Amino acid sequence: MLQKRKCQFFNAGYCHSPLLETPTDSVTNSSRCLGNYTSCRYYVKGEEKKGLENYEAEEVSQEITFYKEANLLIEAVDSPCDKYVLTKLEEGFIASCKSMGRTLTKSQTTLCKNYWDKCPFRVIT
Structure with a gap:
């Protein structure tokens, strides 16, 4: 199953834009990062992925909870x-x-x- 288009700078909940000094989660927004990311002020147009490369499976990190x-x-x-x-x-x-x-x-x-x-x-x- 194909997932939404994802910004190339969005990874593990953090923005890794070259316009930022260090990666941060304070500027991320799932509706923007996984949708219309080109409207983001931290987005830098560069070499974009084509075709199926635009779609990536969402990574889910799951913490084991137990007593x-x-x-x-x-x-x-x-x-x-x-x-x-x-x-x-x-x-x-x-x-x-x-x-x-x-x-x-x-x-x-x-x-x-x-x-x-x-x-x-x-x-x-």
Whole structure:
């Protein structure tokens, strides 16, 4: 799927225009940066991308949110489920489910390990 046209100077929520001393998010506006960016006073006309190069997938940085008492695993727990994701952190491991789109509790992690083939959420995505 194609995304909106994006300003060549807009990256990770910051404006990297050569007219600015340092990149900043104080001048960014999603409706302008991802739309009519040529009207921006920090836009510098230069070599523009053509065709499909104008469209880029939006990058989404997702921070893992969890509660240590409920979600943090001391040891790695594996599951053969293709929707199961295990992430290594400094303190231990966090399991998450792609179908549910969230972090799993310790008890849910055990269920994913032992009963992954009977999971009703596995067929969602």
